Amino acid sequence: MVISTTSSRFAQMRELKLGTIASNLLRDLGLPLLGIAIFLLVWQGAASQVHTSLGQFPGPAQVLVQAKGLYAEYREDQEREAAFYVRQNKRNADRLAEDPKFVADAIRPYTGKPTFFKQIGTSLKTVFTGFLLASLIAIPVGIAIGLSGNLYSAINPLIQLFKPISPLAWLPLVTIVVSALYATEDGGVPKSYITSSITVMMCSLWPTLLNTAVGVTSVSSDLVNVSRVLRLNWLRHVRSIVLPASVPMIFTGLRLSLSTAWMVLIAAEMLAQNPGLGKFVWDEFQNGSSDSLGRIMVAVLTIGFIGYVLDRCMLQCQRWVSWDKQAVQR
């Protein structure tokens, strides 16, 4: 009797366990896939209803075709680039064979029309520049206003005033100021890159600034007392107590800043004509060929995917550096 009940209990438990594994699998894999499938169906259905001046709105299948097309263009361009250098090297070698005293010409760089993947590279470079500049300003200022209530009172109204400003408002000003201050010679950093980076910086500054300030003000008073008893000087107090204690909040801010930066970047690139994804979208829009809508959709999905990957990377960084594992949200 006892044995039979226990064995049936085991059977029950096993069933339960299998049941939970199955339901977990369904939740972690099945449901997302289902969601994506439904989305694709709805997209296909809706796209077939939308007729534009450039033809029918592209469904998933057409977008896939365009993605393949962009990849093929990239491969073609790579081959052309390789061939270009091979040609130059060959020419130099031939001349050298004819005349041993010949000094080879410097290899000229390849200048093709930027491909989609090059544009992704440009966008990433621009966003990281802006984000880095923003962090270099936001973290020290955040620490300063977190430590000093007076400074906070002085700066807070400015923060509240500048925080809601859209990149579109900043860009014309930034463009003109950059043009005035920075005369670009050939080979220098392009103006559009500087303008876009600075606009990204101005818009992505705020989350890091505010989160750092909150992190610093909420350092536990016990830890501050420890520092006082040890008579840590200002620098050591900041370095060994304040900074590590607010690292979780700083990283929360950095993560928000990076996603803001990425969002702002596309708009900035469109206006500043920085040869990144934003310009790609803009050019296709101006282009208005029958492929344009599909190519823009590829860019839109790429923007989303890269944004997601950037966020995951930041989350991983946050996990590595945070001593407070609970502060790391999803």
Next chain:
Amino acid sequence: MATLLELTQVSIEFKTPKGTFKALDNVNLKIAEGEFVSLIGHSGCGKSTVLNIVAGLLHATTGGVVLDGREVNEPGPERAVVFQNHSLLPWLTAYQNVELAVKEVARGKKSRAEMKAWIEHNLELVHMSHAMHKRPSEISGGMKQRVGIARALAMEPKVLLMDEPFGALDALTRAHLQDSLMEIQRDLNNTVIMITHDVDEAVLLSDRIVMMTNGPSATVGEILDIDLPRPRNRLQLADDAHYNHLRHEVLRFLYEKQRKVDDFPAAGGGAKSATTVAEPVDAQPNVVDIKSHELKNREVA
């Protein structure tokens, strides 16, 4: 014995939204070198405030503190504090937590190797050598408190200040730590001020118990000399008549003279047992020894 620490007419007022609040009024206390003094009193009477004034974390409104002939007006490592909730830096290991203090205090006085030996020695004192490379989140509450004590001892303070160091621990862990502390005290003979809520702890560890009156305007009510011989053993003391008498003195001060009226409302089921603690003592002072066991049980609960 020479007086090491002296509090003279210390009063403190806090500014609150409802006006000033006088937490302490005219606190006078002299503590000799090597003495272990406990501060006991009801919650909120101002024990932490006294300790923080000695630590230099708070400033007395009037009166002052003199340590070793010098007035105290800012915090410093010669008055190391063991905080109630350990206050270890959560991102550092036990070793690094002690190291932070040692580096600061022994800067230019000890070589790198000497510092390392000194840190390890202090962790050894509190029996934490086995877990010294763990972070606070990876060790138990009792172990964290041990590290907190090691950190304070490593500063080689003139006075060691402890604010309910064992308050958040279970009874068994607390007993272990009390024994450790007595051991350390026997070897180092530090001057200690310790705040506690636990009457047994106060009697077991102290040379003197300072009993504080209820606030506002709290002050030193009575001071009880604990002349029990050392080393003290908690099991032997449990049946010691003098020990129980001293315990009872403290209890009488707390529950009779400084009874917190709002804690024991006159009517109500829960309050009844609390009032009976004090009443028999009041009526028949000579049944103390019998009742003390009962009192002890209540103390634990």
